[in-house]
Amino acid sequence: MKAFQALDGLVVPLDRANVDTDAIIPKQFLKSIRRTGFGPNLFDEWRYLDVGEPGQDCSQRPRNADFVLNQPRYQGAQILLARENFGCGSSREHAPWALEDFGLRVIIASSFAEIFHGNCFKNGLLPIVLDGATVDRLFAETEATPGYRLRVDLAGQTVTTPAGELIPFEVDAFRKDCLLRGLDDIGLTMRHVEEIRAYEARRKATEYWLFD
Amino acid sequence: MTVHTLYEKLWSSHVVREEADGTTLLYIDRHLVNEVTSPQAFEGLRIGGRKPWRIETILATADHNVPTTAARAHGIADPVSRLQVETLDANCDEFGITEYGMRDPLQGIVHVIGPETGATLPGMTVVCGDSHTTTQGAFAALAFGIGTSEVEHVLASQCLVTKKLKSMRVSVEGELPRGVTAKDIVLAVIGRIGTAGGTGYAIEFAGSAIRALSMEGRMTICNMAIEAGARCGLVAVDDTTIRYLEGRPSAPAGGAWDAAVAFWRTLVSDAAARFDAEVAIDATMILPQVTWGTSPEMVTTVDGSVPDPAAERDPVRRDGMRRALAYMGLQPGTPITEIAIDKVFIGSCTNARIEDLRAAAEVVRGRRVADSVRLALVVPGSGAVKRQAEAEGLDRVFRDAGFEWREPGCSMCLGMNDDRLSPGERCASTSNRNFEGRQGAGGRTHLVSPAMAAAAAVAGRFVDVRTLCRSPA
Numbered sequence: 001m002k003a004f005q006a007l008d009g010l011v012v013p014l015d016r017a018n019v020d021t022d023a024i025i026p027k028q029f030l031k032s033i034r035r036t037g038f039g040p041n042l043f044d045e046w047r048y049l050d051v052g053e054p055g056q057d058c059s060q061r062p063r064n065a066d067f068v069l070n071q072p073r074y075q076g077a078q079i080l081l082a083r084e085n086f087g088c089g090s091s092r093e094h095a096p097w098a099l100e101d102f103g104l105r106v107i108i109a110s111s112f113a114e115i116f117h118g119n120c121f122k123n124g125l126l127p128i129v130l131d132g133a134t135v136d137r138l139f140a141e142t143e144a145t146p147g148y149r150l151r152v153d154l155a156g157q158t159v160t161t162p163a164g165e166l167i168p169f170e171v172d173a174f175r176k177d178c179l180l181r182g183l184d185d186i187g188l189t190m191r192h193v194e195e196i197r198a199y200e201a202r203r204k205a206t207e208y209w210l211f212d
Numbered sequence: 213m214t215v216h217t218l219y220e221k222l223w224s225s226h227v228v229r230e231e232a233d234g235t236t237l238l239y240i241d242r243h244l245v246n247e248v249t250s251p252q253a254f255e256g257l258r259i260g261g262r263k264p265w266r267i268e269t270i271l272a273t274a275d276h277n278v279p280t281t282a283a284r285a286h287g288i289a290d291p292v293s294r295l296q297v298e299t300l301d302a303n304c305d306e307f308g309i310t311e312y313g314m315r316d317p318l319q320g321i322v323h324v325i326g327p328e329t330g331a332t333l334p335g336m337t338v339v340c341g342d343s344h345t346t347t348q349g350a351f352a353a354l355a356f357g358i359g360t361s362e363v364e365h366v367l368a369s370q371c372l373v374t375k376k377l378k379s380m381r382v383s384v385e386g387e388l389p390r391g392v393t394a395k396d397i398v399l400a401v402i403g404r405i406g407t408a409g410g411t412g413y414a415i416e417f418a419g420s421a422i423r424a425l426s427m428e429g430r431m432t433i434c435n436m437a438i439e440a441g442a443r444c445g446l447v448a449v450d451d452t453t454i455r456y457l458e459g460r461p462s463a464p465a466g467g468a469w470d471a472a473v474a475f476w477r478t479l480v481s482d483a484a485a486r487f488d489a490e491v492a493i494d495a496t497m498i499l500p501q502v503t504w505g506t507s508p509e510m511v512t513t514v515d516g517s518v519p520d521p522a523a524e525r526d527p528v529r530r531d532g533m534r535r536a537l538a539y540m541g542l543q544p545g546t547p548i549t550e551i552a553i554d555k556v557f558i559g560s561c562t563n564a565r566i567e568d569l570r571a572a573a574e575v576v577r578g579r580r581v582a583d584s585v586r587l588a589l590v591v592p593g594s595g596a597v598k599r600q601a602e603a604e605g606l607d608r609v610f611r612d613a614g615f616e617w618r619e620p621g622c623s624m625c626l627g628m629n630d631d632r633l634s635p636g637e638r639c640a641s642t643s644n645r646n647f648e649g650r651q652g653a654g655g656r657t658h659l660v661s662p663a664m665a666a667a668a669a670v671a672g673r674f675v676d677v678r679t680l681c682r683s684p685a
Contacts, residue, residue, distance in 0.1 A: 016535065017528050018407055018507050022647040027626045031277065031292040033251035033299050035360075051635070051653040054292050083528055085408040088441065089645060091343040092249065093359035111408055114443050115343060115357055122361035174235040174373070186260065189369045192229055192237060196265075196371060199228040199239055207335060209464035209472050210241055 002124030003182030007105055008151045009078030012068055013142045019082060020089035021116060025098040029054055038094055039101030043069060073146050081138055082109040086127075087116025096123045106152050108159070110135045121175045124182070126154060128169045154180055215482035217379045218446050219414040222354040222479070226337050228371055237371045241336040242353075244322045245272040245309070245363070247300035248628070249341025253364035254303040264307050265370040271331050272304050272311040275321045276628045280591050280618035284314065293629065320594020320620040323347040323561040327431065328596055330460025334449050334476040339366055344561045344644065346437045349445040350430035351453060352479040354414075356444040377443055378412050378488040381481070383419040386495035391678035393571065394429030395563060395642070395661035397421065397493070398436040399501035403511040405491060410442030413489065416481060417447050421495035427456040428567035435562045436644050439508040448480035502548050502674055503646045503659040505536035510646070512548060514664070514676045520544035539648055540656050541636065548674050551658070555639040556581070556588040556669040557651070558615075558662055560625035563642035564593030568662040569601045572642075573609040575666035575680055581614035582672030588615040589631065591623040615669070627652045640668035 029041045031054060040058035045051075047069055049062040063070050069077075080099070086109040087095060096119045099107070105125060110132045112120075120127045130138070141161070142148045151160040154176060159167040178185055204211045216224075228237040250272070257263070264270060277293040278284060288294040297314060304311035312318040318325060323344050326332040334352040339345060343357035362372055382401055402409075415437050422430065430447045437445025447453075454473055457463045464472045499513040510533070512519065521533035521544065537544065542551070558564070558572050569592065581588045590610045592598035598620055601607055607617045624631040625643035633639055633655025642665050643650075646657040660668065667677040 015528075015531070017532050020507075020645070020647045022626075022645065022650050026649055026653070027628050030248050030628065031290075031296050033255075033296055035252045035255075045649045045653055085411070085441065088407055089343065089647060091341060091357035091359055093252075093341075093361060096359075111411060113408070113441060114411060115359060119359035119361065122359065172235075172375070173233050174231065184260075185373055186262070186365050186368050189237060189365065189371055189373060192371075193369075195229050195237070196239070196369065200370075203225075203239070207472075207475065209468040210333070210336070212464075212468070 001122065001178070001182050001184055004105060004124050004126050004154055004179045006151070006153045006155070007078060008149060009106065010074065010076055011079045011081050011142045011148050011150055012074040012077035013081040013139050014068055015083065015139060017083040018085045018088055021087055021092050021095040022089055024087070024095040025092065026052065028052065030092055030094050035097055036101060038098035039103070042098040042102040043067070076103070078104055079106040079108065079150055079152065080104050081135070081142055082107055083135070084110045084132070086112050088113035091115045093119045093123070096120045096125050100125050108135065108138065121179055124179070126152065126179060128152070128159065130159070130167060130169060134167060215484045217481045217485040217487060218352060218416055218448055218479060219354070219377070219379045222335065222337070222352070223376055225335070226354065234375050236374055236376065238374050239337065240339050240366050240370055240372060241269060242326070242331060242338040243270045243366050244326050244338065244340035244345065245270055246276060246322050246340065246342060247274045247296045248276045249360050250303065250363055251296065251299045252360050253341070253367060256364040257367055260368070262368045264309070264367045267308055269370065270309045271326065272300060272309050273319055273322050273325055274300055274314050276622045276626065278314050278621040279629050280621050280623050280631055282619070284619055317595045320597065321561045321564060321622055323435065324565060324593030324597065327351065327427070328460070328594060330457060330463035333457065333463065334453060334479050339372065343438045344435050346442070346445045347431045347435040347561055349434040349437065350427060350447045352446060352449045352476070354444060357438065377414045380410060380413040380415045380442070380489040380491065381487040382415055382417050382491045382493065384417065384421040384493045384495050385419040386421055387424070388421055388495050388498060391663060391681050392498050392500060393661045393663060394425055394432040396498050396501045397495070398433045399503065399508065399511050399659065400498045401491070401493060402436065402440045402508045403501070404493065405440055407439060407507050407509045408441040410437060410440035413442050414444045414446060415440065415442040417445060422447060423450060426567055427452060428565040431565065432562055436508070439644055449476045500661065500664050500677055502664065504540065504542060504548070505533065506539055506646055506648050507536070508644070508646060508659060510536055514548050514674060516548055518542045518544055518546045518548070549676065550673065552584065552638070552673040553640045553658070553668050554586050554637040555633060556585060556665050557624040557639055557641040557643060558589065558665050559591030559593070559623050560643035561593065561622070562644045563662045564591060564597065566597050566600050568642065569597065569606050572662040572666040573606040575663050575677060576613045576615070576670065577609050579613055579670045581669045584672040585669055588669045589618060589624060590615050591618045592620050594620050624651050626650060640665045640674065
């Protein structure tokens with residue numbers, strides 16, 4: 001897995017609550033059997049004026065100039081600023097694949113849906129939860145300041161504003177460690193093979209019908 | 213004596229190993245696999261030189277991409293969909309996994325066939341690369357959706373790395389009014405607590421109204437626990453659970469059945485167990501529900517009207533409501549019963565089981581789909597549901613009324629096959645998500661119960677199903 005340590009990146013504000021995974025990557029693109037190539041179709045229905053289909057050359061499609069990701073000042077953004085319950089809906093890991101493939105590495109929101117939140121960590125994306133008032137303030141600063149950037153330090157668990165303000169954030173220690181080092185968590189689990197077998201033996205003694 | 217919630221019992225019996233910070237290796241008893249979220253997991257398994265840990269715990273089916281028309285006998289026309297379904301077939305062949313493929317009589321929506329085959333049993337942990345795995349919590353199984361990386365993790369190790377959730381009890385007490393169903397209960401719950409209200413929680417649905425429901429109804433409720441943000445929904449084991457499971461092909465039999473039942477009876481929250489959050493709902497006050505917006509929490513009752521964003525104080529919510537109404541093409545103050553529909557979809561893992569089809573057919577019987585309705589679809593949840601419905605003559609009821617009677621699959625719940633809404637089309641749907649574009653780009657979804665969808669099909673607009681009820685109670 002791709003590691004994440006720190007980033008100084010341009011911020012793009014997506015000012016709406018309950019952004020669901022159907023919006024992040026619509027269903028027709030889930031037919032792919034690959035993990036890559038979803039970036040051009042990130043937020044497809046909001047970014048383009050036509051209806052997207054798999055295999056299109058997206059550079060030729062009509063764009064919705066009003067959508068924030070299409071605005072010139074946010075080109076090259078690596079940090080997505082979002083509202084509450086970001087990533088709600090389906091478990092599709094295609095959502096973080098699309099965000100990552102597009103070039104985003106950090107998502108800051110006041111809350112995330114759980115499955116999406118977990119999926120991010122498996123793909124080198126860092127989801128950061130900040131309180132609603134701080135998120136409100138970051139939205140105001142981002143929109144008021146062309147070229148607004150934030151510095152994100154995972155090891156130190158801080159977001160630093162251009163004014164030098166340090167905003168601390170919480171992150172699960174295990175997920176943090178995996179993300180910092182780019183660890184494959186299947187490899188970590190396989191260190192406990194003997195414990196898994198011992199567990200199965202215990203279980204077999206009580207709920208034997210599950211092991212017929 | 214220590215007391216425990218049902219969730220705590222299920223959790224603690226599956227802990228393989230726990231770190232000091234609560235990070236837990238949790239054992240998985242049943243792994244359901246579909247064609248959409250598994251190809252990259254199998255590919256990862258191969259790249260890592262790994263094999264599935266316990267093949268017999270895996271059950272696969274193709275549901276999202278499959279066509280629902282008779283033409284499916286000739287295969288899938290869309291080459292991209294076809295490749296995905298064939299990839300599942302090939303992966304199951306390669307690793308020796310049981311699969312109910314597109315042509316198998318047992319094929320169906322994964323959350324319908326898990327329970328109906330008895331593959332889902334009380335006391336299990338059940339995972340699937342699909343958020344609606346919550347459905348199976350109706351059996352007092354700890355059942356939740358996972359991403360593709362976790363699908364690979366479970367294939368490789370039979371375990372997941374996770375942390376314990378908080379517990380919430382939603383108590384629904386009292387008798388449901390006539391014409392009000394499980395779908396209305398869960399939409400009312402989501403309307404109350406919001407789509408993030410359950411985030412971080414396992415929700416146990418309890419109370420006399422839940423105990424009075426069939427397993428089908430309980431599955432509908434647990435199915436939409438994810439729409440309240442909860443990772444899983446649960447209902448305690450009772451006689452209804454046991455009766456449903458007896459004789460199912462993969463349920464234990466003989467002496468093992470008796471032992472299993474004795475154990476399953478313990479899968480209830482202890483009387484004095486404490487929950488981290490409690491929500492109380494009065495079942496007698498629930499009316500038929502209809503969503504008006506682009507999130508399941510944007511819901512009202514059939515006698516209500518489209519709300520006015522101007523009355524909302526919170527600016528983010530107000531903007532969300534305005535955007536939703538613009539997308540839905542609705543004006544504030546419009547009575548719900550004045551909203552005309554173009555299509556009707558009766559199906560999905562929420563509402564495509566036999567009881568759902570019976571409820572819809574009861575409303576439709578002897579009536580006609582309104583001329584203004586372009587398409588009314590009934591898509592059974594599985595081959596078994598379809599055959600049962602046909603044995604009861606329900607297919608004739610629907611066909612005679614002008615519905616199309618289709619082959620099983622996820623269909624227009626998310627439109628990965630050809631069953632979709634066109635831009636601007638409005639649909640009365642028994643599915644679970646009314647997100648923008650969910651049923652087709654630009655499509656407008658209103659979530660309702662099967663009976664309410666049937667009533668809307670007949671009237672051409674939303675109508676209180678209670679005005680069409682024929683039975684005295």
